[in-house]
Amino acid sequence: MDIVLRATVMFFLVFGLLRLLGKRELAEMTPFELVLLVVIGDLLQQGVTHNDFSLTGATLAISTFAFWSLVLGLVAMRSRRVEAMLDGEPAVLVRHGELLRDMLKRNRLTLNEFEAEMRLAGIARVAEVEWAILETNGKISFIEAKGAA
Template identity: 25%
Template sequence: MLIGIVRTIILYLIIVLVLRVMGKRQIGQLQPFELVIILMISELAVIPSQDSGIPLVAGLFPVLILLLLGLAISEIALKSEKARGIICGTPTILINKGQILEGELRKLRYNLSDLLEQLRAKNLPNIADVEYAILETNGQLSVIPKTGKRPVNTQDLKLQVIAEGLPLALIMDGKLQQKNLEKSGVNIQWLNKELTKANVPDIKKVFFASIDSQRKLYIQQKADPNK
C-alpha cells in the first residue's frame, strides 16, 4: 500500500514536470498534437501506478519518448512556417466582411449553432455587426467587429494618456516583497511613511499592498478576526 502511494506521488511530480517543460498553456490553447501527447502521457502514467509489478523506470520510458517527441515537433513548427502549417494547420476565415462562408463551415464541420454561440460569447450576437470571424488553429474564434461596433478608445477621442506600467505587489499577507520593493524604486522608509499616513501601524497588518508606475499605493488591511 505504502509503495503504491509513493509510486503515485513520484509519477504525479514527474508528469507535472513534463507538462511544465512542454510550456505553459491552458487546455483551450493547445494545438492538436499537444493535446494528443498530453492524453497519451496521462494514460501511460496510470499503468505503472496501478501495477506495482511494472518497474517505475520502464513505465516512465514511454512518457520520456512522448516528451521528446512533443519538444521536437514544437521546435520544427517554431523554425519552419511550412511545417507549422502542416502540423498545426492554418487559421480559417468563417465570416468575411459580414458574409458567412458556407463552404468553409462545411469543410471544417463547423455548424451555424456553434458559430452563433461563439459570437454571443464575444458579445456580438448579431452577425451583421461582424467584419471578420477567424477560426484559429487551437479552435478559438477570433472576432473583429465592424468599425461602428468597436469600443471607443482614447485615440478615437484624441486624448493624451499616460502609459501605465505593471503594478508591483509590495506586501502580501503581511510579508514584505523585498525584490518588488527594489524594482519599484522606493525604499522601506517611504513605504512605512505611506502606511502611517493610511493609519496602518505595521506591515504585518496589511493583507495586500501594491504600487503603480505613478507611485500610487494601494493598501488593503487584514480583516479583523474578531468580527
Template identity: 25%
Template sequence: MELLETMLRSISAFTLMMLIARILGKSTIAQMTYHDFVAVITLGAITANLAFNNTISIRILLTSLLTFTGIAYLLMFFSMKNRKLRSWFSGKPTVLIQEGKIMESNMRKLKITLDTLNQELRGKNIFNIQEVQYAVLELNGSISVLPKPESQPVTRKDLHLKNQSEPAFPIELIMDGDIIDANLQQNDITREWLHSQIKKKGLSIENVNYAVISSNGNLYFDEYKDQIEHPVDKE
C-alpha cells in the same frame, strides 16, 4: 505495500507531468494545436498508467513517457523554426465570416454549425451576426472577431477622426523573417514595394522579424532587436 506503491507512483507521475509541462512551456497549454492535443492525450494516458498500473514496469513507462516528451518538444522546436512545418503540424487559421458573408464551405470542412458560431459570437458580446465583418477560427479553437465599423466601440482616437475607412483584414507580409509570397501575390503587393517600405523605416530585410498591414491600413514592422533596456518577462 500495494497502497504505498500506488501513492509513490502517483506522486512520481504528478511530479513528472509538472516537469514536462515546464519543459514544453506555456504556449502548449494555452494554444493546444493539433500536435499539442495529441501529445497531451498521449502523455496523460502514459502518466495515468505510471500512477496505478502495477502490471507494467516503471522502467518501460518512463521510457515511453520520455520518448513522447522528446517528440512533442522536437515538433514544437521545428515548428518555431519553419513556417511550413508549423502550418502542417498545427494547421492554419480558417476564415468563417469574410466581409460580412458566412463562408459555408469552410464551416462544412471544420464541421462547425451556425449554432456553434452564434454561441462563440455571443461569447464575444456579439448577438447579431450581421454586425461581424470578419470571424476567424484560430489554431487553439477560439474565434477572433472583427466587427463592422458601425458596430465597433468608439475610442478616444475615433473622436478626432472625421472620415473612417472600412476596416480590411490584416495582411501578414513577413513572419519569422521570411517573406510570405502567397500573401503578396493575393494582394498585388510586390517585393520591391515591401523592400522600399522597409528602407523608409531605416531597416533592412534581415532585421525584420514580422511585418503586417493592419486592418486600418497602417504598416507595422517588428525587429529582431527590440531595443528595450528592461524587457518585462513575467512567469
C-alpha cells in the same frame, strides 16, 4: 528499446488522431469526450509498456513522448510549412460581414455553434462582424465592423 519503439508509434498514432478530430472538437470537449481521452490514455499506457510496470519502463515511455513533442515543437519553430502541417492554420469564417458557410462545413462547425460563439462575444448579428477567424487553438476571434455596436 522495445518501449521506446512502441511509445514512438503510439505518439504518432495519437498525434494523427487528434489532428483528425479538428480544432473545434478539442476546444469544446463534452464530459464524455474527456472521459474517452482518459480511457485512451490508459489504453495507450497498456500498449506502450505492455507488461512492464517498472519505473524504468514508465520513465522511458514518458521520456519518449516528451522527446517527440520537443522535436516537433522545435521543427515547427524553424519551418513555417511544418508549423502549418502540425498546428493547422487559422480559417476565416466571416469576411466583411458575410458568413462563409463552406468554411463552417470544412471545419465541422454548425451554424448554431458559430452563433453561440458570437453571442458569447456580445455580437448579435453576422453583419456586425468584419472578420471571424477560427484560430488554431479552436477559439473564434471576432473583429467587429466599424460603426457596429
